[in-house]
Amino acid sequence: MNKSLVRIEHLSHRYGKDWAIQDINFEIDEVGVLGLLGSNGAGKSTTMNILCGVLKQTSGKVFIDGMDLAENPESTKRLLGFLPQSAPLYYDFTVDEYLNYCAHLRDIDKKNIRKAVEEVKEKCGVTHFSKRLLSNLSGGYRQRVGIAQAIIHKPKLVVLDEPTNGLDPNQILEVRKLIKEIAEERSVIFSTHILSEVQATCKKIRMIEKGKMVFADTIEAFNNYIEPDAMLVHMQNPPATDALMQIPGISGVEWISDQSLRIRFKPGNPISEKIIEQSVQQDWHLKELILEKSSMEEIFAQLSNKAKSRNHE
Numbered sequence: 001m002n003k004s005l006v007r008i009e010h011l012s013h014r015y016g017k018d019w020a021i022q023d024i025n026f027e028i029d030e031v032g033v034l035g036l037l038g039s040n041g042a043g044k045s046t047t048m049n050i051l052c053g054v055l056k057q058t059s060g061k062v063f064i065d066g067m068d069l070a071e072n073p074e075s076t077k078r079l080l081g082f083l084p085q086s087a088p089l090y091y092d093f094t095v096d097e098y099l100n101y102c103a104h105l106r107d108i109d110k111k112n113i114r115k116a117v118e119e120v121k122e123k124c125g126v127t128h129f130s131k132r133l134l135s136n137l138s139g140g141y142r143q144r145v146g147i148a149q150a151i152i153h154k155p156k157l158v159v160l161d162e163p164t165n166g167l168d169p170n171q172i173l174e175v176r177k178l179i180k181e182i183a184e185e186r187s188v189i190f191s192t193h194i195l196s197e198v199q200a201t202c203k204k205i206r207m208i209e210k211g212k213m214v215f216a217d218t219i220e221a222f223n224n225y226i227e228p229d230a231m232l233v234h235m236q237n238p239p240a241t242d243a244l245m246q247i248p249g250i251s252g253v254e255w256i257s258d259q260s261l262r263i264r265f266k267p268g269n270p271i272s273e274k275i276i277e278q279s280v281q282q283d284w285h286l287k288e289l290i291l292e293k294s295s296m297e298e299i300f301a302q303l304s305n306k307a308k309s310r311n312h313e
């Protein structure tokens with residue numbers, strides 16, 4: 001089993017009277033990428049800002065490497081690197097100047113700064129832009145520099161708030177690759193509102209919606225979360241709708257063509273076996289039977305609706 005580096009317990013925060021997050025609990029492994037998924041306004045940035053110690057929570061606790069963040073702010077913050085939603089870049093600095101400055105801020109020993117800057121530039125693929133002003137870099141390269149400042153001190157935990165936001169498709173692929181590389185030797189948590197982003201980058205996913213945790217498991221479990229409730233069936237000699245509706249468990253039949261139909265059923269019913277059995281007995285000539293899985297978007301919508309209805313209870 002993976003050891004956890006971070007433990008978030010009963011985390012809640014409100015701005016004025018409105019709760020942004022409520023009772024969030026999760027752990028982050030020592031190595032690998034964890035995706036924090038949620039639509040706009042779900043509470044991702046609030047959670048990440050608290051996790052990085054830049055926002056003080058209304059209640060709940062954050063433990064990093066066994067230490068309470070609120071009680072040991074300095075030693076815990078040394079263990080993490082943070083790329084907030086808007087990267088903290090100084091556009092009048094060159095890449096070298098900026099990363100040198102960040103290395104000082106991160107309290108890296110003076111004699112090691114040069115090496116740290118060279119290493120991080122290499123890792124993030126920005127060495128060839130060392131002397132270029134940040135204002136003259138493309139969005140993708142600015143983001144790489146933003147990631148570089150987050151890992152320059154080799155933290156155990158890297159927190160990236162929507163790191164691919166606003167990038168073009170090629171830049172997105174490159175930043176995803178970089179995130180995976182960084183996570184080979186440390187823990188990375190990144191937030192996104194894009195489903196395909198977590199699919200492409202992480203093994204584990206936490207989803208928050210309207211400030212509440214609605215899903216916490218692996219990406220495979222997320223994909224399988226909703227049981228199929230329909231199947232596409234192709235028969236050479238299909239029966240009439242009435243005959244199908246008499247099979248226990250079938251809740252609806254939609255004809256696609258003379259020989260193809262979608263059969264809806266109550267989830268959890270072993271309906272395929274019954275259809276195969278009847279097809280043999282009654283000579284329906286079953287050719288194909290395909291279970292229809294909900295798309296990620298449907299799963300996302302169902303989980304979101306679940307959270308919304310819980311909030312109205």
Ligand SMILES: Nc1ncnc2c1ncn2[C@@H]1O[C@H](COP(=O)(O)OP(=O)(O)OP(=O)(O)O)[C@@H](O)[C@H]1O
Nearest residue numbers: 015019020038039040041042043044045046047193
């Ligand atoms: N400083 C603030 N003052 C008041 N309300 C805030 C503040 N920051 C965030 N909120 C509210 O808290 C809720 C959660 O916001 P948060 O930024 O954490 O969500 P998010 O999931 O990161 O969304 P996005 O992807 O749009 O950044 C939202 O309703 C937002 O309007």
